[in-house]
Amino acid sequence: MSETNNINIKPRSRVTTGALPASQKIYTSPDDAPHLRVPFRAVRTADPQNQLIRIYDTSGPYTDPEVHIDIDQGLPGLRKDWITARAVEAYQGRQIKPEDNGTVNPAQLAQAFARTVAPLRGTGKAPLTQYEMACAGIISEEMIYVAERENLGRKQQFEQAQQSLEGGENFGASLPAFVTPEFVRSEIARGRAIIPANINHPELEPMIIGRNFLVKINANIGNSAVTSSIEEEIDKMVWAIRWGADTVMDLSTGRNIHHTREWIIRNSPVPIGTVPMYQALEKVNGIAEKLDWEVFRDTLIEQCEQGVDYFTIHAGVRLAYIHLTADRVTGIVSRGGSIMAKWCLHHHKESFLYEHFGDICDIMRRYDVSFSLGDGLRPGSIADANDKAQFSELETIGELTRVAWSKGCQVINEGPGHVPLHKIKENMDKQLRECGEAPFYTLGPLTTDIAPGYDHITSGIGAAMIGWYGTAMLCYVTPKEHLGLPNRDDVKTGVITYKIAAHAADLAKGHPIAQIQDDAISRARFDFRWEDQFNLSLDPETARSFHDETLPKEAHKLAHFCSMCGPKFCSMKISQEVRDYASRLNDKTQGMAQMSDRFQELGNELYVSSNTLKKNKAELQVGSPDNAD
């Protein structure tokens, strides 16, 4: 509830800092850009083959003991100098108005973040957006940074990288064995990838979203009119990135929206996305019909100046498509979609988002805010999947994607939703076709509707599949989906579930660095290095606590068994004995190989010819007795 929304708010008190178990923050610098410091998490293990396992790290300075965290100050401006060297100008900026925070009464107005710098905007005198720079052949610091990051700081490709790619199935993607800054540039110029990075969000550690890079995940946070405070939302953001969220969407719909967002952006090392329509609607007291271009435009500029990195814009919800939803089982389930549908019907007019799309591009271009073209008509149930309403909107999204590119903007497209397994691939294939391979950003999809309370799982299944097929970023779903606002635990469960889905997809695509962590943890498992198994896992704390429920003693961390089978039965233990035995044999003779030849032919003894099978079968028909003991 909102009791904590008052000027005594002390956000810092709740934020989680410190490294994960056995982990340390390390930084590497690209050869051609020694001034860049790209962060990774390194896990110390007792693995003879690999004592320091490097892992992609989304957690930012919060897990670096060297960095002093002060929520009131916000994070350091990592990108400040890169940005100011470009065609930008500082300016007065828009005045904050009471309606920006939902016109709350003073007692409930949250403390404002003490912002010290004026907003920047592009002068238009030179390429500014990552897309414009890429098209102009410019390789930005952000491009160099993400290349280093995607390679896990490798200086050249692993021997097995090419092999790994050839062993995978990527459905026509073009993953490289090694990511170069030039490859990043070319992918962005082709519209196949984006680096969401508003020039007013210098605190950002750049990351890339595209089919030919690691699959990313987004975590949604945000207070609602019913519950939660700014303090909780900042904590959720830091908590989400600690467990692996690559971007965070602030979907706040309650009071204090402006202040909440400012606190989050100033303290966020990951791109922040929003749905500006939510705040615009608050400004007209939740009455959709009262929305218009002016209030929406004003909201866009407000959020551009704050540093939001990508906007969900539901410009594909056209008047002509709304009637297609009338016979659906669950109608329109996207908030933005339903708001625009209501507006269109009330005014008997085409959507002002669609009609002003060019103007929206012009605004977003000046701050390099990326488009996330929203799927306002996505299916909300298995019954409505892949219907005409959904696919008509997708075709319009394809059209708008090309418009945005022509205006110099970065674009990703949002996808469903609720889709049964056999209809998932059609979504991916149609998006690639209609939208010129712009990165796809899907919610789930949920593969069945019968498990509220477990929709992180119903959707994690669909997410892994569509990620494998080519989706670039997966929007998480928490166990609370359809039931309530996720709390801290739900956020963690959602993030871990989606890290699993994204990683399973990377493995299947044969991504060169995907299997390193799997192999390291598997070796730890086989060697009974329990500590390493815990520390290398997505959630070391949970892994350890589950193990310790039944075997809490420190001695058990070295035991060659766990409580699943007990000491006598551990197959890993027996199988190590088998291996040792075999190697002893090998010293004496050629060992197993030789033996196996000797016994190869045994197989035939038991083989029953098809004639015998027929004969026996014939006997069965008349129920002949057999002479079993």
Added chain:
Amino acid sequence: MSETNNINIKPRSRVTTGALPASQKIYTSPDDAPHLRVPFRAVRTADPQNQLIRIYDTSGPYTDPEVHIDIDQGLPGLRKDWITARAVEAYQGRQIKPEDNGTVNPAQLAQAFARTVAPLRGTGKAPLTQYEMACAGIISEEMIYVAERENLGRKQQFEQAQQSLEGGENFGASLPAFVTPEFVRSEIARGRAIIPANINHPELEPMIIGRNFLVKINANIGNSAVTSSIEEEIDKMVWAIRWGADTVMDLSTGRNIHHTREWIIRNSPVPIGTVPMYQALEKVNGIAEKLDWEVFRDTLIEQCEQGVDYFTIHAGVRLAYIHLTADRVTGIVSRGGSIMAKWCLHHHKESFLYEHFGDICDIMRRYDVSFSLGDGLRPGSIADANDKAQFSELETIGELTRVAWSKGCQVINEGPGHVPLHKIKENMDKQLRECGEAPFYTLGPLTTDIAPGYDHITSGIGAAMIGWYGTAMLCYVTPKEHLGLPNRDDVKTGVITYKIAAHAADLAKGHPIAQIQDDAISRARFDFRWEDQFNLSLDPETARSFHDETLPKEAHKLAHFCSMCGPKFCSMKISQEVRDYASRLNDKTQGMAQMSDRFQELGNELYVSSNTLKKNKAELQVGSPDNAD
């Protein structure tokens, strides 16, 4: 721990009984067999289209208030008369020996279930196994029973059944629109399905496992040398079937194995599977080399007489294959597989399971115990998936499947394990090819190794996919996998996760009855019938508690919003307004359809021709200014 393993054990005290929320137990009778009573769960809803939703029910008498549950007595012998009318004889049976319970000292010997009936065995004078009867053209009561059960008691096919099948993708399966007893017989005779049902387990409510029926799930329980008691295991069994486990495997490896199993079988309405090797090993004090055919044979008969419905037999682990595992990352991870590998190497001999396979068939046939041919060489890590060791064993399993059929036995085959997404289908296709479409029974597969503590999810992803591809039964994995023995909560989480996977697979295959529950819950969601949404879900208690965390009041059960978005923003609410508005319009004019035509052409206004795109792009290259606001 085992402290409760004493004669004061009161298992009944822990078992959960009573119906699920808003649910009642109903029974239907097939037209051609009015004496059969097939159970279902019926959920009462306020859905105008369907006020009583019928759901497949695995929970047995425990959810029927009419039945008095007495664990000491065991369940009624539903199948007793069917079985005694067949070619069976009662006989003295084998004496229980101290080693059957791991030679525990008297203080730790568990109370024995007071069994009153002598075991039965086949006389061999007529077809006895479901496979023999099916081949002889006999339709058993079990076949009629499962047909009714698979149809959810429908008396004829729904109109949309055929349509539903055509809308699905089943990869060459042959699902019927309506299941007849003759179809069941023919599938069993072809070896494509089994009804696991030991003649000494009359308490069983028959169920069928096959690619052309609903996908089933198995839950593993069982105490280990380290922890848990009989009481806990009976409770886990009842708990597992309450949430939807179709079969239960008792993998006990500690003391009191015989007594534990007896208590479980006498109280189980679902098929019970075991791995006899585990008990055999206990009988030789855990020293694999000491195993021989005599002790194994004796254990098989012991368990056949108790009423175990299917045995995992690792007869495919041949001496010739063992060296193929030497270079694996995780060697041999199957307990049975590693035990046999050790035995083979020590004796330099072919596996006695392989050499005595015909004898094993002869024993299992007399009790109609089904084979579950174990995959002792399944991969234990992503790195080892689909390797030569695994596939060589699968080929031998195919060979043994045909031998078992020729001996009159029912057979299913076990599958992996740990497999990345892109290598899953190859497993299914090869199994269908090598094993003549015998039902496939897979563990997971886990699609990544990096998430111990969440392996119900890493494996639920693979399970949904392989279930869709054609796997007949999915063996659950709990969150404790690799870490410890699952407790009651883990069992429930594992079962719910696998019900999701199995159901997602049925939906994708277009199973005629699969989507009923999805549509019912989706309608409830759209109508804000919160109670119905909770009650129709796989886990009503969790769904309700999640909702009530933020909106506990009864009034909120009728509210047209939840705490995710709050009252102003609920898309479902807005979308209902849109629908109402549209229908009002329709009364006046042709409404939306007409409007949409009027606005159809608007799309073109905004369309940017490819020439314009090229032109704009050209400008970008030189970074031309644009006149954004």
